[in-house]
Structure formats: C-alpha cells, structure tokens
Amino acid sequence: MGDSEYAYGTSLSVDSMKVIAESVGVASLADEAAKELADDVTYRLKTILQDAVKFMHHSRRQKLSIADIDYTLKAKNNECQYGFVQPDFVPFRFASGGGRELHFIEEKEIDLSEILYAPPPKIPLDVSVRAHWLSVDGVQPTVPENPPPLSKEVQKLESVDPITKLSKPTNKDAAGKPMCGKAARLKASESVHVKQLATHELSVEQQLYYKEITEACVGSDEGRRAEALQSLACDPGLHEMLPRMCTFISEGVKVNVVQNNLALLIYLMRMVKALLDNQSLYLEKYLHELIPSVSTCIVSRQLCLRPEMDNHWALRDFAARLMAQICKTFNTSTNNLQTRVTRLFAKALQCPSQTNNETGNGPSMASMKESEKTPLASLYGAVQGLAELGPEVVKVFILPRVRWLGERVEGALSGLGGADRLAAGNLKHQLLKVLAPVVRQLRQPPDLPEDYKRDYGYLGPSLQQAVSKVRASPSGGGSGGAVAVVTCTPPLVPSAPSPSIISHTAKPVETVTSRNVVIASPAPQSPAPSTPPPQKFVIVTSQQKPPQAQPSSSTGHIVVHSSQPTVVRSQNVQSVVVTSGPSGGAGGAGAAPPPQKVVVVGMQQPTSSSNQVSQAPVSVVTKPVFARGGCGGPPPPPELDDLSHLA
C-alpha cells in the first residue's frame, strides 16, 4: 500500500483491484496479484492519459474529453469505450463509510417508455459565423461582442486596493486608448515621472455618450429612455464614466427630493437599477453616492407633490428592492454593508419602541415626542427596506415594534388627515404582508385573535387573519412574495374600521406588488390563481392611450384608463388591475413602444370622500439628503400617470 502514496499520488489501490476482480467473478485475488495488476493498470492508464492530452491539444481545447481517450485507445489498437458519452463533465460522486472511500458515477434508471413518449428534444442550433470588429486601427471598440476593457475582477481589485492601478499605468495604456505616435514619443522623451493618478478625462465620444444617456434617462421620451437604460445595463466599458454617472444620480436625487419630483426620482432609480444590472461593472467604489440616494428614495418623508394622490409607495418599494440588491451584491465582511443599512432602517423604528417599553421617564418621553414625528411614509419605507432584506431581519427588527407601529397606524386612521390615513393604511397593509409569513413560522396554530391582540396590539387581529390565510394556502405562504400579498388582502376588509378606505389605500400597493412579480421572475405572472374568493381581480388589456393628466376628481387616487367598466361587477368587486398586454410588464423596460400601464381601479363608489387633503407636511428633507439651495432644478416634471415602467 505504500506504493499508492506516490508523489503524483495516483496509483490504483490493491483494494480497488480486488473489488473489480470480484465484480468480474474472480472471488479471491491474491494480494501479490492484485498489487501487480494495480501497478500495471496504473502504468497503462497513465500512458493512455498522456497520449490523450495530445488529442486534446490538437482539438484546440484545454479540457480533456472522453472522445480524446477513445481516440488514444484507437491509436493504441485497443477498442474504444462505447456508449460512454458525457457532454460536459463526469459527475463522480463520493461516498465513504467503514473506513472505505468510494468514487462512483451515479447512474439513474431510465424509463424507456418515458423517453419514447417524450417530445423530441430541441434540435441544436446550427453553427453560424458572426463578424465584429475586434480592433479598429489598433483600438478595441467597446461593443458587447468584445470583453469589457477592464474586467470586473480588476475593477474589484482596484476598488479594494487602488495602488494596483497606479503601479501599472502602462497596462492601461495598452488596453484602452491608442497611443498615437506623438503621444508615444512624448511619453518616451518624458524623463520626469510624475506620480500617476487615476485618469478621469473622457474622450469626446464618451462625453457625448454621457450627455445622450443622461438626457434620455430623465427626458420625456419613454422609448429613448428604454434604450438608454438598456445601454446602461448591457454595454461594457462604462467604468470610465461611472464616477460621473453616480454623481449625476446622487445630485439628481438631492435636487429632486427637495422639489418633490417623483417622476425624476423614479427615473434616477431606474438608472441605478440598470447600472447594478450591468455585468461588466463593479460599483463598490461608488456606493457612497448610490446608497444615500437610494435610501433617500426609501425613507424620505415626502417624495411627491401630492402625497395623497401620487404613488410614491411604488418608488419606495422599488428603491427598497434596489437596496436589497446592493446589499446582496456588495456586502463583505469589511464593509458590513448590510448591517449598516439594516441599522439605518431599524433606527427609524427603534427609539419609540424603547421608550414604550420604559414606560415614560422624563427624557424618554421627550424622545418619544420626537420620534412620534417620524412620518408614516418614512416608517413605511423603513419597513419595506427591512422586509426586502429577508425574513430574519423582519423577525428581529419589525416584529418587536409591531405594537408601537400599530398604535401609530391606529392613531392615523382615526385621525382626520387624508394623506395620513392613506399612509397608515399602506403601512398597515405592508406590515401585515411582511409579518404574516414570519409569524406563521413563529407561532403554532391555533391562532386565537385574543393572543394576537395581546402580543401585537392593535394590529393583532388583522395579523391573525393574515396568518391563518397564509396557513390555508401553503404555496402562497411558502413563497412569501407577491403572491402572498394578494391573498392576505381580504381579511383587511372586515377587520378594518372603515373598509372603504382600507380597500382604497391597499390598492396602490397591489399595483406595486404585481409589478414585483414581474421584476423578480417573469414566470408567475398573474395573481389570478391565488385570488381569494371575496375579491376579484380583473385584468383588462387595453390599448395605450395618450397619457392624460390625472383626473383630480372626487375619486382622488383612482385612475381609470380603461373604458371598460362593464367588465367590473360592481358591489363586491373591489379593484381592477388594468394592464395592457397579457404578458404583464415582462418586457416593460424593454422596448414596448406604447408603455404598459398598470393601474388599479377601486370600484368602491361610496367612498367616504377622503379628499379632505390635509396640507402635506412642508417638504422637509430627511436625513440622508442634503438640500442644496440654488440648484437650478429641472423644469417641473410631467404629470405622473404611469408607474409601470418601474418594472
């Protein structure tokens, strides 16, 4: 056995020989014989492998394939192995037990009839030739067919250790810009070596591109915007422009949050999304600009001019999802990104709950007063932001505050301010949505309303219903995503003090969540399968009409673009999702020229007209935002009538 420990540690063991001998009917192989055999077989295998490498090289590959071995056997006048075909790699499984180790190939039993009756597999695509410019007069153009000039790994390395970039400036020269004769000569003659700094000049083309892209992204032409976002999401070689792009976004957010320009904020967030989606970019260096911008869009107390009408909730949801994506992508043990973001959101919920527990000492009372002022919209954003970070976060940071949040919701709902009531409704709905799956995991049935009331305060009963609903539909509970949202809406209706308002306020959220589905995975498209009986969602496809100003009629936040109210059965129908195109918003950001519309229509006519618009709090900028005076902001945004492009 000592022989099996050779330095190129690849000898067949005596044991293997014995096992193989047994398998072919030689009951007891003498040790000596097995050893001889093992040595000989090892030698032969190795020579075959050595020759197979030649075949591999001549096939211009770097991976040995089974065919190579077959050809080697053929060249050595041995019979090939037949039927041993593995397209990619041989999945050896490993098992050990009783001091023995075993490598084997897992072979599944195949049912022949299954194969016979199965539809024939797709015919592989034919080989085709495609040409592109790898270099034009010595310069490699940055087109998608070429690799990004600076690979993601290098960008990552540079962001961690900027010195690497400085230490090899010549490389950059060779890869990126052409060194025309004059420059080369200059460089050669230059005897004094100035410390190389990272270069930030953009070429004329790049400046032009930057101008075009930024204009298109915030312009009014949706088609152009889609193209621009597509370019941001796919084009390699944008890394040189990244600093500017990120500054553009961050400045844009600062300005527009002050001006409450919801549309532009949305456009900017879509830019962030596109940059995040670009495979060839590594954004870590620019997070210090992006994260405040994104978090502003999540928790800012006011994002739009008419909080009671505009769907700024969608923006908060979208930004929260972006934040979650950023955390997932860039979180490392050194930057502790997720922890810091979590703390940021948790802070919005934290102070009051502590004070609540401490039952009112002097100073804490003061702080309570302070925190009471945290607007509901910000609370909503914080909840959403935390919820996107996963159920564990929900459990630790939201659940303990449910009682206090419930009080806030209760207070607002019973209050007079229309905007506040709307916000409270949204917040409540959102809380139920994120909490139900978590509570379901935590608590054992039976779910008694009294227990819930005791544990969770005001929201208890609603939560109980939501939980039992989740329990009833296992699939919905499992996924916990958008589908669950649809299912957990109905219990709201009876439990809420004023059902009409609740149903109203709940609706925008639903539009958002139905978009959620679209973004996360295009497959589970319609909420129809899991629609609970008391509620009816009708999906109406309609041709896009020219964007019209939001009718600020008595039905405030209800937008009807579809001229088909006949579809809607009144009375028990609560909302209608109007969307154009049966495929939902799957290609929303793509290039569908008439942008798709997702509008929720609440058909509850007898609304207690909640239009007593309490004056929205004067634009006070939340923490991450630094309002800059005198920034010549863009002209007032177009009427926001369409959020579907968020998808």
Next chain:
Amino acid sequence: MGEKSAPFLAVLQLLRKYNLKGTEEILKKEASLSDVECDNLDLPEVELANILTAHHTESDPYSYECAYESLKKFVETSLDIYKYELSTLLYPVFVHMYLMLILHDHNEHAFNFMEKFRSEQEDYCQDDLKKLSIVKNKNQIKGNELADIYSSNKFTVQLSRDASSQLKRYLQEQKSSTVIINIINKHIQLEVHDGPGRTQAQVRATTGGVLGEATRNENRAKVYYGLLKEPDIHVLPLPVEDEEEVEETPDKSKKKKAKKDNIFIKKPKSDPNAPPNDRIPLPELKETDKLEKGKALREASKRIQLGPESLPSICFYTLLNSGNTAICADICDDSTLLAVGFSYSVIKVWTLTPVKLRGMKSAEKLQDIDREAGDVLVRMMEEKDRDTSRSLYGHSGPVYKVAFDPFKTLLLSCSEDSSIRLWSLQCWTCVVVYRGHVWPVWDVRWSPHGHYFASGGHDRTARLWATDHHQPLRIFVGHLSDVDCIQFHPNSNYIASGSSDRTIRVWDCLTGAQVRIMTGHKTTVFVVSFSVCGRWLASGGSGGEVLVWDVATGLPATLLPPSHTAPVHALAFSRDGTILASGSIDCNVKLWDFTAITDEATGEEVASNNAAKEDKFLLRSYPTKNSPIKCLHFTRRNLLLAVGTYEGSS
C-alpha cells in the same frame, strides 16, 4: 554461460594483469572456465573497466546517489563561465541513472532517487520527468516512448573546450564516478565548441529539446532562404487591370500606378540567398491562376503600410453554437472563404462576401457548353446563387486542419482517421484521399505555389505530397515524437516542422535531408510560420511562448517575452512583414513589432532587460470574449482576420 562468463573473464584478465596466479587458478576451477576461453583474453582496457564498474554498481544502488551528488557539487563549485554549460549535463545523467536503477531492478531506490532530485531539474524538464516517473519497473521501460528515446539516442550537450577539460579532469580524479563515466560514454554526446563558455541566458535559449541542444554541425548546410524570382505573370494581365481600375476609380489610378511601379522596381534584384527557380519543379501557372495572381497584386498595391504606429484593424469571426466542436479554421488567400473543420468529421465552408457559393453544373449540362468559349469557367458553374455555407462530408474522425490552396479551387483537410482529403471547391466533393500516414494527421499545408503540400502526424513523420501522386514524394523522418505542425517556406524549397520533441526541423524538399534543427522551445511546438522575407521563422508553443528563429543560422533570434498563458495555435505575418500576430486559446490576439524584433536580431545583441523588451516588441493585446483563437489571417490589404469559437459565458 557466454554472457555470464564475461565478468569472470574480465576478472581473470585483471588477475593475470597483476600476476596473481594462485587466485586465477582457483577462480578458473570454481567457475569451471575452459582454457580455450581463458587463453585469448584481450579485452580492451575500456571495456574491461566497463564490465567491472557495471558489475560493481549493479550491486550497489547507493553509489548512484553519491555519484549524482558529487557531480552536482562539481558543477556548483565550478567557475561561473563553465557552470551553466556543465549544468546541462545534470539532467541526462539524472535520467539515465534513473533508468539504470530500474533496469537493475532497484525499483525502490529508483523511486527515491527520482523523488530526491527531480525538483532540482530545470522547469522545462518537469513534464518529461512526470512522464518518465510513471515507469516503475523493467518491463515498462521497453515500449515507453520517452524511455525508448533516451536509451536509443544520445543526448547532446555542448561544452566549451575549457569546460570539457574541466569535466575530464573531474572524472579522472573521482574514483567513485565510474557510473557517470559510463553514462557519459554510452548516452551523452559531448559537443566541444571553441570559444568562451556561454552565459546562463545563452544556454537557456537553446536548451529544451528532448535530446538536448542542436549541434552546430547539423546546421551547417546552406539554406536558400531567399524568395524565388516571381515569374513575369503581371505583365500580361496588367493592362487589363489598369483599364479596370481606370473605369472604377479614374481619379486615383495614377497614384496607385506609381506605387505599383515601386513594387516592380524592388522585386527583380537577384537575391544571393534565393534558390534557382528551377531547383524544384514548380507547376506552370494556368490562365486562371494568373488572373488570380494579378488580382492579388492589384490588391497588394492598395494595402496599408503597417507599423507600430499604424496598427491593423482586426475583424473577428465568431463561430456561434459550435460548443467545442469546431477545431480548426482557414481563410483563403483572397479572404473570401472560411473553412472550419469539426470534431464530428464535417468540414464547413462559409463565404465571407455576398457572393454565394456556387456548384458546378451536372455532367449532362456540362456537355452542352462550348469548351472554346472564353467564359467557359463562368458558364460551367450553376447560375443561381446557392447557400452561404456548404458542408463537406467524408472524414471519419475529427478534422485537425483545413487549408485552402493558393488559387481558391481546392481544399485540403487532414483528420484523425489518418487520411488527407483533397476537396474541389467547384464540385464540392472529395477528389482524392491520400493515405500514407499511419496514425492521426495533425497538420497539412499547401506550398505557396500550389501543387505540393506537406503533412505531419502522430507517426512522427512529415511527408511531402504532390496533388497528382497518391503516395508521398518524400518522407521526412527524424522527429522523436509527433510532428505537430508543418509549414512551407515561401519559396517552396523547404519545409519546417515542429514537434512534441520540442524541436523545429527544416527539411529540404529536393534532397529530403534535414538542413536545420532548432532547439530552444521548452514545450511542444504547435505552430510555425515563415516570415514574408523567408529568413525568419516564428513558432508558438503549448506554453504560450512565441519564438523567432533565424533560418540562416538555425539559432533563436529572439525569445519574445512570455505573454500568452495557453497554447498558441495561430501565427500570422502581415503582408508587408512588419507585424506578427499571435493567437492563443487563452482568448487573446497579440500584435508584435516584427521590424523591431529582426532589427535587434541582426544588429548588436544588446542585453536589455526584459521589461523594456516587452514594451518594445509587444504592441497591443486584444482579448476576445471567451473565444479561443483558431486562425489568423492577414488580407492582401493588411486587414487582420481572426476566427474563434464562442465558448459560452461561464
């Protein structure tokens, strides 16, 4: 008895020499040797020593280790001017000691010996040692490729005169080193050269062959590396060309004509290094070929002058959906056709221009055509346009190389099924199957003048063929391992072949003799390419290194700084010979300043540091998107075409 008695006889002779009669008698009796045998004892001294030492060492495996250690010490303590040359001796001695240990059944010792010293060997020997170390007993030596090579050939070591006398003195002084003396006598050929000992870099530049360095004598023969005088084909078609040109671009024609005249003035100067035009018989040019040549010349007059400051554009043809099945590719001389060989035995030809691929008319229709008609060649083709690609079926194994003939009418392919096939690009069928190679054929190339082609394969031979003979005209034997690549000299008189034995050999087509052997590659040579002027040879190895050789001397001109990380499978010279492009399966195309390379090689060999060299020679590197390069080709106007296969985004 005969064999066994040899040591006895030797001992007897020794006893007799020292006049030890008593012992001699006893030995005779005990070994029962007849007087007849004993009377004619006249073994030469050397052999006597040989037998005795062999006998001695056989019984003592430990002496090997001591002897090797002592040789190592000798090399290390010798003066620097000898050290590096002498150190090349260590590897062959080590290998043969290992083999002898195994031959004498000291398997355990052999194993320990290998483990102890293998790491000290040069890095480029490690692959061979890995291969050798699988030999673990006597029976395996016979039949092992590498062991056979070592035991049946002599390893060449070049030493300066002083170094060799140092070695001799050492060997005489050391009593224990009989093992080494034996090995040196039997298996190593010491080449003594006059002149000072070489430096480490110099030694390293030329070592690397399986059997050591090339000896100078082997590279003595004269090689006519100059270009042939071009036959005056352009005189005839030129007026026609000019007319056409005038029609096309009347405003520019003047300028071009001036340029063209320049080309003519340069050419006809007779090159002292050029072979006579009739040294090997070249085919007469047909009318169509002349037309093609004329076209080529016209194109050439339009080409861009390349240099480090005007780099070529690269057009990259990506093969999509090929999934590892596309092996090789070639682009025809006028850059209109692309052929790709696949691992599933098919060859596909694509047209790269809007002109579709046409077939020939059927036999009945062909009969109707008037053969005297001027446009018979056009008439015999089918009228309607066909596909943009065509498949050629016939091989029964992976197609390792496809090659267009210079006149775009024929295609050669070689395959694992050990055949070479000639395809017609007019009928789109196989015309001839050339059988001759025994094992897979790795490479096949046309002569630049057509008619001849060369192939090399796993059977360690390179062969020269003519299209009208079904058997090879020449078989070039000498490589110790697979002939992996082959290339014609631009004057068609020579063939260069690269091999897994890490040498490049140049063969004379006329005599069949090996006229150059070039050592210095440290890995298998996968591609060789002659420069446009014919004097230089570039080669790429499996380690990603690219070397440039001087055909005149057979010595490496430059070792380009290592930059590829995977085997180099494609090399191309720009048409004006100023740029060398290399493509590798590490998905990079690199451009080298060939003018600078040759300038340095011909001028003073200034020892410049490596970093500066890299800056100087490597002009630019273009990564592709996960597409290993299969083929590189400069068009007549110096646009670089590259072919690669997209291997997915993983």
